[in-house]
Amino acid sequence: xxxxxxxxxxxxxxxxxxxxxxxxxxxxxxxxxxxxxxxxxxxxxxxxxxxxxxxxxxxxxxxxxxxxxxxxxxxxxxxxxxxxxxxxxxxxxxxxxxxxxxxxxxxxxxxxxxxxxxxxxxxxxxxxxxxxxxxxxxxxxxxxxxxxxxxxxxxxxxxxxxxxxxxxxxxxxxxxxxxxxxxxxxxxxxxxxxxxxxxxxxxxxxxxxxxxxxxxxxxxxxxxxxxxxxxxxxxxxxxxxxxxxxxxxxxxxxxxxxxxxxxxxxxxxxxxxxxxxxxxxxxxxxxxxxxxxxxxxxxxxxxxxxxxxxxxxxxxxxxxxxxxxxxxxxxxxxxxxxxxxxxxxxxxxxxxxxxxxxxxxxxxxxxxxxxxxxxxxxxxxxxxxxxxxxxxxxxxxxxxxxxxxxxxxxxxxxxx
Amino acid sequence: xxxxxxxxxxxxxxxxxxxxxxxxxxxxxxxxxxxxxxxxxxxxxxxxxxxxxxxxxxxxxxxxxxxxxxxxxxxxxxxxxxxxxxxxxxxxxxxxxxxxxxxxxxxxxxxxxxxxxxxxxxxxxxxxxxxxxxxxxxxxxxxxxxxxxxxxxxxxxxxxxxxxxxxxxxxxxxxxxxxxxxxxxxxxxxxxxxxxxxxxxxxxxxxxxxxxxxxxxxxxxxxxxxxxxxxxxxxxxxxxxxxxxxxxxxxxxxxxxxxxxxxxxxxxxxxxxxxxxxxxxxxxxxxxxxxxxxxxxxxxxxxxxxxxxxxxxxxxxxxxxxxxxxxxxxxxxxxxxxxxxxxxxxxxxxxxxxxxxxxxxxxxxxxxxxxxxxxxxxxxxxxxxxxxxxxxxxxxxxxxxxxxxxxxxxxxxxxx
Numbered sequence: 001x002x003x004x005x006x007x008x009x010x011x012x013x014x015x016x017x018x019x020x021x022x023x024x025x026x027x028x029x030x031x032x033x034x035x036x037x038x039x040x041x042x043x044x045x046x047x048x049x050x051x052x053x054x055x056x057x058x059x060x061x062x063x064x065x066x067x068x069x070x071x072x073x074x075x076x077x078x079x080x081x082x083x084x085x086x087x088x089x090x091x092x093x094x095x096x097x098x099x100x101x102x103x104x105x106x107x108x109x110x111x112x113x114x115x116x117x118x119x120x121x122x123x124x125x126x127x128x129x130x131x132x133x134x135x136x137x138x139x140x141x142x143x144x145x146x147x148x149x150x151x152x153x154x155x156x157x158x159x160x161x162x163x164x165x166x167x168x169x170x171x172x173x174x175x176x177x178x179x180x181x182x183x184x185x186x187x188x189x190x191x192x193x194x195x196x197x198x199x200x201x202x203x204x205x206x207x208x209x210x211x212x213x214x215x216x217x218x219x220x221x222x223x224x225x226x227x228x229x230x231x232x233x234x235x236x237x238x239x240x241x242x243x244x245x246x247x248x249x250x251x252x253x254x255x256x257x258x259x260x261x262x263x264x265x266x267x268x269x270x271x272x273x274x275x276x277x278x279x280x281x282x283x284x285x286x287x288x289x290x291x292x293x294x295x296x297x298x299x300x301x302x303x304x305x306x307x308x309x310x311x312x313x314x315x316x317x318x319x320x321x322x323x324x325x326x327x328x329x330x331x332x333x334x335x336x337x338x339x340x341x342x343x344x345x346x347x348x349x350x351x352x353x354x355x356x357x358x359x360x361x362x363x364x365x366x367x368x369x370x371x372x373x374x375x376x377x378x379x380x381x382x383x384x385x386x387x388x389x390x391x392x393x394x395x396x397x398x399x400x401x402x403x404x405x406x407x408x409x410x411x412x413x414x415x416x
Numbered sequence: 417x418x419x420x421x422x423x424x425x426x427x428x429x430x431x432x433x434x435x436x437x438x439x440x441x442x443x444x445x446x447x448x449x450x451x452x453x454x455x456x457x458x459x460x461x462x463x464x465x466x467x468x469x470x471x472x473x474x475x476x477x478x479x480x481x482x483x484x485x486x487x488x489x490x491x492x493x494x495x496x497x498x499x500x501x502x503x504x505x506x507x508x509x510x511x512x513x514x515x516x517x518x519x520x521x522x523x524x525x526x527x528x529x530x531x532x533x534x535x536x537x538x539x540x541x542x543x544x545x546x547x548x549x550x551x552x553x554x555x556x557x558x559x560x561x562x563x564x565x566x567x568x569x570x571x572x573x574x575x576x577x578x579x580x581x582x583x584x585x586x587x588x589x590x591x592x593x594x595x596x597x598x599x600x601x602x603x604x605x606x607x608x609x610x611x612x613x614x615x616x617x618x619x620x621x622x623x624x625x626x627x628x629x630x631x632x633x634x635x636x637x638x639x640x641x642x643x644x645x646x647x648x649x650x651x652x653x654x655x656x657x658x659x660x661x662x663x664x665x666x667x668x669x670x671x672x673x674x675x676x677x678x679x680x681x682x683x684x685x686x687x688x689x690x691x692x693x694x695x696x697x698x699x700x701x702x703x704x705x706x707x708x709x710x711x712x713x714x715x716x717x718x719x720x721x722x723x724x725x726x727x728x729x730x731x732x733x734x735x736x737x738x739x740x741x742x743x744x745x746x747x748x749x750x751x752x753x754x755x756x757x758x759x760x761x762x763x764x765x766x767x768x769x770x771x772x773x774x775x776x777x778x779x780x781x782x783x784x785x786x787x788x789x790x791x792x793x794x795x796x797x798x799x800x801x802x803x804x805x806x807x808x809x810x811x812x813x814x815x816x817x818x819x820x821x822x823x824x825x826x827x828x829x830x831x832x
Contacts, residue, residue, distance in 0.1 A: 199652065200649055200651075200652045201648075201649060201651075201652025201653055201654070202648075202652075202653065202654075202657055203652075203654060203657075206657065218651055220651070222696060231801075232617075232618075232801055233616055233617060233777065233778060233801055233802065233803075234683065234685035234687055234708045234710070234777070235616075235617075235634055235636070235683065235708075235710050235776075235777025235778045235779070236615065236616045236617025236618075236619075236776070236777040236778050236801070236802075237617055237618065237683070237777070237801075238617070238618075238619060238683065239673070239676050239677045239678075239682070239683055239684075240677070241618055241619075241622065244673070244685075246669060246686055246687075246689065247669055247670060247673045247686075249666075250665075250666035250667070250669040250670050251666070251670060253662060253663055253666040254663060254666050254667060254670070257655070257660070257663045260655050261655045261656070262655075266655070267650065267651065267653070267654065267655055268655075269650035269660075269697070269698075269699055270662055270663075270700075271650055271662075271691075271694055271695050271696045271697060271698050271699065271700060272691065272694040272695065272696055273662065273689060273691060273694070275687075275688065275689060278687055278688040278689070279687050279688065280638060280687045280688055280706040280708055281685070281687060281708055282685075282687050283685055283687065284686075284687060290696040292650045292651075292696055292697055294650070294651050360651070360652070361649065361650070361651025361652040361653070362649060362651040362652050363651070385647075385648055385649055385652070385653075386649065386652075387649075
């Protein structure tokens with residue numbers, strides 16, 4: 001079954017993988033930028049190319065019912081469940097070329113290397129290019145991985161994008177069969193899920209480390225805080241008679257920051273703030289701001305959120321303001337499997353790399369899969385965050401990620 | 417010369433004055449609300465009605481070159497300069513019926529009473545219904561009172577409203593002659609200017625006092641503060657690596673509040689705040705907010721503004737942020753003449769009223785006249801601020817204002 005591709009470079013070579021990412025970036029809905037919304041024409045074209053690449057690596061390929069490209073590299077022992085590798089190939093608007101795509105290209109490279117080496121593992125490997133991770137087009141998201149976890153919500157088929165196109169119609173136009181989604185489930189029938197991804201944060205860069213092993217995908221609580229005081233004229237309302245919603249909100253924002261500081265892994269962010277009816281000469285009567293609290297440990301997050309809520313109430317009471325807090329989103333943390341973390345660490349250490357562990361503050365497809373199978377993620381050092389054209393990972397680091405993932409896969413013990 | 421109007425109620429009666437304000441409110445550009453923008457058709461109609469009322473009180477009336485209605489009640493001693501009373505009859509959009517109009521109606525009532533009593537003072541009284549106080553329609557404002565002060569800027573004739581109509585064209589349509597504006601000046605040729613006006617703030621209401629004597633119209637410094645940090649992902653950017661422009665701005669907002677608190681007359685307000693590119697899951701990279709500092713004493717204001725500026729710089733430096741502060745507006749305070757204040761106090765005390773003194777945080781036509789002649793203002797207790805349909809002054813308080821102003825005028829000593 002082995003095919004020797006002697007003159008070709010090592011499939012795990014970082015320069016090759018970077019070139020492949022640039023190649024894949026030609027599939028965009030908006031020429032001149034990287035925009036490939038879920039189930040769009042550019043996504044369909046990219047999925048076709050990825051399917052060809054998968055097939056070229058000796059995999060049996062199909063488009064699943066959620067629009068994900070699935071390649072299967074058979075195992076040597078009949079009846080064994082697959083180890084699943086992958087990431088997503090949908091992007092945000094005006095994205096970079098690394099977020100998501102890197103994990104697919106790295107997973108593919110591992111199979112290409114197995115294929116090139118003629119290596120056949122006892123268990124099958126499935127490489128998945130998920131179709132719906134960014135959540136930009138439809139109100140719901142992670143549907144591709146939720147289907148794999150047996151947790152797809154059929155109601156999301158009726159979700160509509162800004163043009164009024166339903167997810168069902170978009171799937172059909174994409175060539176996927178929404179009626180077959182229930183059959184996508186691999187819950188309890190997979191060895192696990194491993195995803196390489198750019199860090200999207202500055203931690204590895206600051207530490208000077210190419211790779212990191214993810215301990216957990218953080219849970220998140222999001223809320224909208226509505227602060228009401230009394231509007232007034234900026235000139236005629238004396239300071240001591242004010243019920244200024246903005247100075248109250250300022251104190252609340254600093255309280256959230258203070259609570260999160262100094263606890264590892266915990267973050268609290270106020271990202272939006274609006275003052276309805278704002279004017280230079282009007283003391284703000286109403287302020288509305290968002291609050292986003294995340295932590296790799298659910299207890300840690302819930303304690304912090306409760307403390308911040310209590311501080312908000314206290315500040316409002318002391319200032320004669322009304323504060324109302326509405327939770328708009330809540331997601332439990334997805335801890336990464338300790339054995340998988342250890343196995344990734346060993347794979348890194350075998351290459352002489354430090355195995356730094358860190359949480360993922362961003363959500364990923366692994367969030368959906370957590371509980372349905374063991375999950376772990378391998379972070380690749382990146383610069384300039386993510387979701388913008390300047391996001392970047394070095395070829396050398398991408399190559400190391402491919403080597404570590406290859407080492408993980410070849411050393412993987414299905415018996416745990 | 418005297419005309420006895422025996423069966424009529426006392427011209428100074430508060431109920432009569434409130435009824436007259438309601439009557440004047442029928443002149444609106446937007447039926448169902450009080451909207452009478454400067455030089456609009458409703459303003460023209462209102463000016464016509466006011467001119468008729470002025471004439472009915474024995475005054476010689478003309479429309480001045482800025483659109484102000486001027487009524488002159490002759491004095492007994494030839495050649496004496498006039499004492500000017502008045503306020504404005506233009507309004508903001510969806511205004512109340514008291515702001516401005518009250519001062520015109522009260523000043524008119526004083527002359528009506530003199531006329532009814534057959535009283536002729538040595539000096540003339542001019543009642544002015546200024547045409548351009550609110551500054552809503554054109555980019556420049558207070559042009560009517562600036563002309564009276566000999567400080568009209570001819571360049572403002574080319575200012576245009578949102579429909580592209582120039583002030584020059586609006587004046588001509590109004591029936592005023594822009595070429596004659598220079599001749600409006602009364603600088604150095606008036607005994608002074610006295611204006612009754614609703615307080616627009618809650619101080620008199622809180623003290624339970626019907627009237628207040630204004631010590632100064634506050635000076636103001638306005639600035640835009642631009643805070644720059646580094647945007648980032650709310651999940652992936654650890655607290656200790658953040659340069660969050662919003663938490664920095666929050667600290668600056670609280671510093672401005674703290675500096676202004678506890679110093680009588682000083683106020684500092686952040687009325688607008690914007691986060692370009694804001695999202696729930698993005699650490700704010702840039703924040704822009706307004707700062708409005710006012711005080712009745714220029715030194716007090718400038719010291720406070722300098723202190724707040726220094727705190728903004730310190731906070732930015734401590735947080736690794738860039739802060740830039742651009743002053744967009746600066747106006748010196750207009751102190752009210754001490755003799756005029758004392759004379760108003762005596763007039764109030766003669767009626768058994770306490771003569772509470774307070775600064776005006778809002779701007780008024782007196783701001784333009786300050787320096788060209790002595791000025792003073794008489795505040796009338798009001799509720800619900802101003803510039804909204806709920807602003808309100810009680811008939812009894814309006815009547816007291818008319819009585820105090822009448823007492824001031826009849827006791828006025830032109831020799832100072």
